[in-house]
Amino acid sequence: MPLSGIRVVDLTRILAGPFCTQLLADLGAEVVKVEAPGQGDPVRGQGVIRNGLSWYFAQFNRNKKSITIDLYKDEGRAVLADLISRADVLVENYRPGVLEKMGFFQARLRELNPGLVVASVNGFGSTGPYVDRPAFDFIAQAMSGFMSTSGEPDGEPMRAGPPISDLIAGLYAALGAASALLARERGTTSGGQRLEASLMNGLISMLAYASASYLATGELPERTGNDHPVVYPYGLFHASDGEIAVAPSTEVMVRRFLGALELSRLLDEPDFATNQARMDNRERLKPLINEKTRARTVEAWIERLNGAGVPCGRVMNLAEVFSDPQVLAQDMVLEADHPGHGPVRITGFPIKLFGTPARLRHPAPRLGEHTDEILQTLGYSPDRIAALRERGVI
Amino acid sequence: MPLSGIRVVDLTRILAGPFCTQLLADLGAEVVKVEAPGQGDPVRGQGVIRNGLSWYFAQFNRNKKSITIDLYKDEGRAVLADLISRADVLVENYRPGVLEKMGFFQARLRELNPGLVVASVNGFGSTGPYVDRPAFDFIAQAMSGFMSTSGEPDGEPMRAGPPISDLIAGLYAALGAASALLARERGTTSGGQRLEASLMNGLISMLAYASASYLATGELPERTGNDHPVVYPYGLFHASDGEIAVAPSTEVMVRRFLGALELSRLLDEPDFATNQARMDNRERLKPLINEKTRARTVEAWIERLNGAGVPCGRVMNLAEVFSDPQVLAQDMVLEADHPGHGPVRITGFPIKLFGTPARLRHPAPRLGEHTDEILQTLGYSPDRIAALRERGVI
Numbered sequence: 027m028p029l030s031g032i033r034v035v036d037l038t039r040i041l042a043g044p045f046c047t048q049l050l051a052d053l054g055a056e057v058v059k060v061e062a063p064g065q066g067d068p069v070r071g072q073g074v075i076r077n078g079l080s081w082y083f084a085q086f087n088r089n090k091k092s093i094t095i096d097l098y099k100d101e102g103r104a105v106l107a108d109l110i111s112r113a114d115v116l117v118e119n120y121r122p123g124v125l126e127k128m129g130f131f132q133a134r135l136r137e138l139n140p141g142l143v144v145a146s147v148n149g150f151g152s153t154g155p156y157v158d159r160p161a162f163d164f165i166a167q168a169m170s171g172f173m174s175t176s177g178e179p180d181g182e183p184m185r186a187g188p189p190i191s192d193l194i195a196g197l198y199a200a201l202g203a204a205s206a207l208l209a210r211e212r213g214t215t216s217g218g219q220r221l222e223a224s225l226m227n228g229l230i231s232m233l234a235y236a237s238a239s240y241l242a243t244g245e246l247p248e249r250t251g252n253d254h255p256v257v258y259p260y261g262l263f264h265a266s267d268g269e270i271a272v273a274p275s276t277e278v279m280v281r282r283f284l285g286a287l288e289l290s291r292l293l294d295e296p297d298f299a300t301n302q303a304r305m306d307n308r309e310r311l312k313p314l315i316n317e318k319t320r321a322r323t324v325e326a327w328i329e330r331l332n333g334a335g336v337p338c339g340r341v342m343n344l345a346e347v348f349s350d351p352q353v354l355a356q357d358m359v360l361e362a363d364h365p366g367h368g369p370v371r372i373t374g375f376p377i378k379l380f381g382t383p384a385r386l387r388h389p390a391p392r393l394g395e396h397t398d399e400i401l402q403t404l405g406y407s408p409d410r411i412a413a414l415r416e417r418g419v420i
Numbered sequence: 421m422p423l424s425g426i427r428v429v430d431l432t433r434i435l436a437g438p439f440c441t442q443l444l445a446d447l448g449a450e451v452v453k454v455e456a457p458g459q460g461d462p463v464r465g466q467g468v469i470r471n472g473l474s475w476y477f478a479q480f481n482r483n484k485k486s487i488t489i490d491l492y493k494d495e496g497r498a499v500l501a502d503l504i505s506r507a508d509v510l511v512e513n514y515r516p517g518v519l520e521k522m523g524f525f526q527a528r529l530r531e532l533n534p535g536l537v538v539a540s541v542n543g544f545g546s547t548g549p550y551v552d553r554p555a556f557d558f559i560a561q562a563m564s565g566f567m568s569t570s571g572e573p574d575g576e577p578m579r580a581g582p583p584i585s586d587l588i589a590g591l592y593a594a595l596g597a598a599s600a601l602l603a604r605e606r607g608t609t610s611g612g613q614r615l616e617a618s619l620m621n622g623l624i625s626m627l628a629y630a631s632a633s634y635l636a637t638g639e640l641p642e643r644t645g646n647d648h649p650v651v652y653p654y655g656l657f658h659a660s661d662g663e664i665a666v667a668p669s670t671e672v673m674v675r676r677f678l679g680a681l682e683l684s685r686l687l688d689e690p691d692f693a694t695n696q697a698r699m700d701n702r703e704r705l706k707p708l709i710n711e712k713t714r715a716r717t718v719e720a721w722i723e724r725l726n727g728a729g730v731p732c733g734r735v736m737n738l739a740e741v742f743s744d745p746q747v748l749a750q751d752m753v754l755e756a757d758h759p760g761h762g763p764v765r766i767t768g769f770p771i772k773l774f775g776t777p778a779r780l781r782h783p784a785p786r787l788g789e790h791t792d793e794i795l796q797t798l799g800y801s802p803d804r805i806a807a808l809r810e811r812g813v814i
Contacts, residue, residue: 028599028603029603031606074632074637081632081633085631085632150746154745154749155745155746155749159726162731164665165733168656168736169665169734169736170736172581173665176570176580176581177571178578181572182656184571184572184578184645186569186580187569187570187644188630192628194588194591197588198591200595201591201594201771204599205422206775208426211605211606214421214422219774220773221772221774221775222771226747227772228770230741230770232588234479235583238467238468238476239468242765246737247581247738250581262562269576270562271563332553338559339562340563341563341567341577342568344641350563351548351549355545355547356618356620358625372635374621376617376622376624377599378596381603381613381615
């Protein structure tokens with residue numbers, strides 16, 4: 027696997043940081059998740075719990091190992107220092123400054139391990155006036171402008187349902203870590219370095235033409251719901267049993283679309299002959315199209331429109347997604363074997379490497395499952411491990 | 421810079437592929453964008469055009485070089501083969517099979533350059549029943565289930581405004597490429613390999629607890645607009661001059677929030693005393709809160725709520741985002757100097773590497789700006805370059 031042999035010490039919890047280390051683990055790194063004895067990552071108790079196992083935790087912690095260490099104790103921080111000494115990457119998603127408060131200043135980290143790559147995931151970055159604010163996906167979606175570009179024109183700014191700012195920040199941090207490792211490996215840098223990604227900056231980087239357009243003109247983009255801002259017809263239409271998304275982005279495709287609907291005659295009418303005319307008369311054209319699409323099923327329309335070369339797709343709910351032949355062909359649902367729980371279904375790998383594919387090596391760990399194994403690789407004797415356990419350090 | 425010395429041949433156009441190569445370029449790779457003579461990437465003509473320059477193109481093609489090659493000509497494909505021979509990475513976002521139709525089969529690519537990493541960005545992956553379908557962001561948002569989780573409970577499934585499936589697929593491909601390079605560099609693989617990321621799989625990987633919950637229970641998640649599915653109060657509230665996002669995710673934070681609103685007394689009423697009661701009586705509680713929040717400005721509430729330790733943020737439009745002190749402190753707006761155009765504003769770097777920071781080395785290239793320079797580094801003589809130009813190959 028591409029990151030085989032890379033050792034990651036994972037101090038993260040909840041979602042943004044754990045997604046970063048999940049990506050590194052999926053790519054083959056040995057990720058050691060450090061958790062508080064007795065409780066661990068709060069996500070162990072969140073989402074749907076089945077027979078004591080959170081499927082949400084299972085999804086985002088596969089391929090990782092778990093060690094429990096009490097980082098409030100000096101002896102616990104000494105164990106962490108040992109772990110750091112033999113690691114390639116440290117990932118953390120504390121608020122800026124917390125790692126330092128624990129005694130792991132940059133100089134100390136460099137002393138422990140000059141080759142260490144330290145990746146931080148946080149809300150707003152580690153400089154600037156908002157550095158101490160707590161960050162949540164919803165707040166980042168609001169403050170980044172992302173929400174202002176989503177939703178109906180006459181409705182509220184609308185968040186995306188999934189917590190994308192967490193996941194995008196984690197993904198950026200993983201790319202940063204891989205790049206820093208590559209630089210170290212090629213001798214571009216003399217050792218490791220510190221890097222960070224944030225919920226806020228990640229979403230700002232995803233505004234695409236909305237940001238380009240605002241920065242060019244100073245004009246705010248309008249929300250257009252599911253409609254395209256400058257092309258019509260385009261968007262969501264209603265079939266007899268659900269919705270279809272249709273994206274005819276060129277004049278040729280619009281002709282194909284209206285042809286497949288047996289509405290080609292509209293193109294001869296001045297009110298619908300050009301894209302501008304169709305935009306101006308959108309409120310009249312939309313019901314004419316929906317009247318046609320309502321006469322058949324989603325399935326029938328998808329087949330007919332794809333056959334006519336019109337980009338389209340079913341608006342799928344999650345039951346449809348996770349039974350879809352394409353999704354299954356792409357192995358986007360995996361079954362993790364959690365002993366005592368039977369097969370736990372989790373989503374698959376979004377990066378397909380054909381030479382060294384990502385694979386499910388082991389399920390998300392039980393709390394502290396690998397404590398002994400990892401301490402042994404650090405050279406701790408069974409007696410020392412037993413003593414640490416007795417003192418509540420691990 | 422972390423990817424200094426890495427050479428990327430960039431056959432991509434529009435958005436998903438160019439975002440992948442933009443990330444690699446921002447991290448220091450030499451990205452050579454191959455474009456068709458005379459026209460180039462269609463994005464050169466899209467978005468807001470100022471004085472002949474698309475600010476959208478400028479945003480997504482900074483730090484790249486441009487060479488024009490007519491790939492419909494045998495001689496053009498021979499030039500591409502030469503480029504490939506000296507490259508580390510090839511990035512393409514054709515539909516699956518197109519690169520092969522151009523003669524660049526995997527075996528040929530390996531012969532030209534055994535160390536080559538080939539990164540593809542496409543709609544649905546290169547296997548499965550939908551492999552030949554054209555992909556657009558809107559279709560991927562619909563088919564991945566992403567839209568089904570976003571929007572008002574009584575409204576349509578709602579897309580995110582920005583084309584996030586393109587950007588996320590590009591980001592995954594960049595992580596795949598960096599990982600494959602690292603594997604090659606460390607000797608984990610004996611050379612390069614092929615990898616891909618897709619619009620569809622990328623979004624599926626971002627469903628987070630919605631997918632985990634569905635896979636555990638078989639029940640479809642409900643759309644909840646801007647509200648939290650299981651916590652109240654939480655969401656968007658109206659100040660006198662705009663909206664605030666408030667995310668009190670714990671009971672302690674709810675108490676602080678209602679305290680700051682001078683509504684603590686509600687917690688003594690059975691209808692609002694517990695989270696479950698507040699969820700049940702959400703439609704009565706929401707106007708009570710909005711009545712309070714409407715009495716002051718966004719600014720006043722942000723200050724008061726942050727002071728009380730309640731996670732909150734302004735729902736910003738893009739004018740507010742790009743003048744926000746945090747956004748500016750994080751260098752998330754850059755000015756690119758396009759000769760003849762004055763400063764062109766583009767968004768900044770979402771990955772902050774403190775040892776080897778990303779930086780703006782040069783603005784998005786003019787079409788074919790670096791054709792001669794690059795052909796010279798391939799050892800082409802001025803006469804040969806002139807002859808290729810005369811025959812319309814470059």
